[in-house]
Amino acid sequence: MDFTSLFDQFYPPLFRYCYRLTGDRDQAEDVSQEAFVRLYERKVEGEPPALRVWLFKVATHLVRDQVKTRDNRLRLLTRNPVRPGELPAPDREAERAETVAAVWQALDALDPRDRQLLLMKEEGFRYQEIADAVGVAPGSVGTLLARAQQRFEKTYLTQREAHESSG
Amino acid sequence: MNHLDDGTLQSLVDGELGGDESRAIESHLDDCPACAERLGSHRARSLLVRGALALVDPPVSLDAARQAVLHRVSPSRRPAYRIPWARAAALVLLFGGAAAAAVPGSPVRGWIERSFGDAASEPAALDVGAAAIAAEEAVPGEAGIRIAPADGRVEIQVTGAVSGGEVVVSLVEGPQAAVFAGDEASFRSRSGTVEVSRAGATVRVELPRGVADARLEVNGIVYVRSLRGRLETPGPGADRDGDRITFRIPEGGDR
Numbered sequence: 174m175d176f177t178s179l180f181d182q183f184y185p186p187l188f189r190y191c192y193r194l195t196g197d198r199d200q201a202e203d204v205s206q207e208a209f210v211r212l213y214e215r216k217v218e219g220e221p222p223a224l225r226v227w228l229f230k231v232a233t234h235l236v237r238d239q240v241k242t243r244d245n246r247l248r249l250l251t252r253n254p255v256r257p258g259e260l261p262a263p264d265r266e267a268e269r270a271e272t273v274a275a276v277w278q279a280l281d282a283l284d285p286r287d288r289q290l291l292l293m294k295e296e297g298f299r300y301q302e303i304a305d306a307v308g309v310a311p312g313s314v315g316t317l318l319a320r321a322q323q324r325f326e327k328t329y330l331t332q333r334e335a336h337e338s339s340g
Numbered sequence: 341m342n343h344l345d346d347g348t349l350q351s352l353v354d355g356e357l358g359g360d361e362s363r364a365i366e367s368h369l370d371d372c373p374a375c376a377e378r379l380g381s382h383r384a385r386s387l388l389v390r391g392a393l394a395l396v397d398p399p400v401s402l403d404a405a406r407q408a409v410l411h412r413v414s415p416s417r418r419p420a421y422r423i424p425w426a427r428a429a430a431l432v433l434l435f436g437g438a439a440a441a442a443v444p445g446s447p448v449r450g451w452i453e454r455s456f457g458d459a460a461s462e463p464a465a466l467d468v469g470a471a472a473i474a475a476e477e478a479v480p481g482e483a484g485i486r487i488a489p490a491d492g493r494v495e496i497q498v499t500g501a502v503s504g505g506e507v508v509v510s511l512v513e514g515p516q517a518a519v520f521a522g523d524e525a526s527f528r529s530r531s532g533t534v535e536v537s538r539a540g541a542t543v544r545v546e547l548p549r550g551v552a553d554a555r556l557e558v559n560g561i562v563y564v565r566s567l568r569g570r571l572e573t574p575g576p577g578a579d580r581d582g583d584r585i586t587f588r589i590p591e592g593g594d595r
Contacts, residue, residue, distance in 0.1 A: 180402075184405055185400050189398065192396070193396050198398060205405070206405060207412070272395060273396060275392075295389070299356065313347070316347030316350070317347075318350050319350035322385045
């Protein structure tokens with residue numbers, strides 16, 4: 174597969190993963206693009222599935238190396254607080270905004286490793302690939318994912334109930 | 341009865357279990373309502389997570405992202421990247437979408453495999469005077485580039501030409517100059533100027549007959565100079581036959 178096809182196929186999901194991981198569009202663009210720059214400059218070779226894992230692994234490490242990922246997302250929520258009754262948008266948009274805020278809260282409730290696991294699973298990676306990228310034993314991925322999903326669900330539903338009861 | 345742990349149930353939901361293991365678990369689920377109910381919870385939870393995350397799916401501009409990646413690639417580390425779909429041995433180069441579209445029969449589209457000159461600092465500028473040599477113009481084992489003079493001036497700088505090799509300069513009709521070198525050559529271009537590195541054993545240059553101002557330098561030595569239409573050939577071992585001038589690259593002249 175040539176570089177163009179590789180880029181067109183893998184950049185969108187990589188960017189989506191980085192955005193969900195960091196909560197910051199600029200940071201997500203920076204990390205996603207840097208991963209491809211490194212792929213290009215180092216002339217990394219391999220079958221597309223292996224290259225996809227490589228890209229996500231590099232991006233995950235780049236995010237980990239960058240400072241205050243958690244603070245970025247919290248700042249995002251702080252900059253864009255959702256206060257029922259103050260939004261001028263129609264009810265449906267307000268409800269959607271509250272739901273999105275609940276998603277961010279739920280992601281923020283996860284530690285970085287669990288967030289990475291959950292988001293990579295949502296991008297369709299197999300357990301072995303996730304283990305390789307995140308740095309855990311393959312046999313533990315199922316358990317870690319189950320717990321991450323449980324924590325996500327609990328926070329998400331709690332936040333949604335809180336918004337609904339205050340609205 | 342031993343119940344199934346969360347990891348196993350999650351693995352089943354995610355399709356990570358092999359055939360035998362799955363069948364054993366399915367058999368247990370048939371006899372264990374508690375585990376069957378927990379499996380249902382795992383499935384519902386996975387769907388909830390997927391649905392929630394789908395709300396966070398930002399739009400992406402592929403074109404802008406591609407340009408950004410290109411400009412971030414270090415100029416000193418840009419490799420001689422062969423475009424896999426070019427069947428001929430010639431390396432087809434692309435200088436921006438407009439130039440690619442201008443080259444008839446060019447198989448190149450989209451991605452800029454090289455960037456040249458000050459492209460990183462002038463992302464909006466396209467060197468529309470330069471264009472890739474279509475695969476069928478270059479002979480096997482060659483790569484090339486065509487360039488229009490800028491304000492009547494063409495400058496060609498070649499390095500990495502092999503000792504004992506040859507440089508062939510032809511005066512041609514038409515407005516454009518062209519440079520051909522070995523298929524490992526790397527080309528850089530900016531307005532009216534071409535830089536060729538890793539040129540190889542043979543370098544072919546086409547200069548417009550009436551070019552006002554031209555200069556060809558190979559491995560640091562000026563081979564051809566034209567000033568106000570008057571052609572001079574100070575290069576070593578010049579052998580002129582009509583509109584064709586052949587030079588021999590001196591031994592020890594590799595650079």
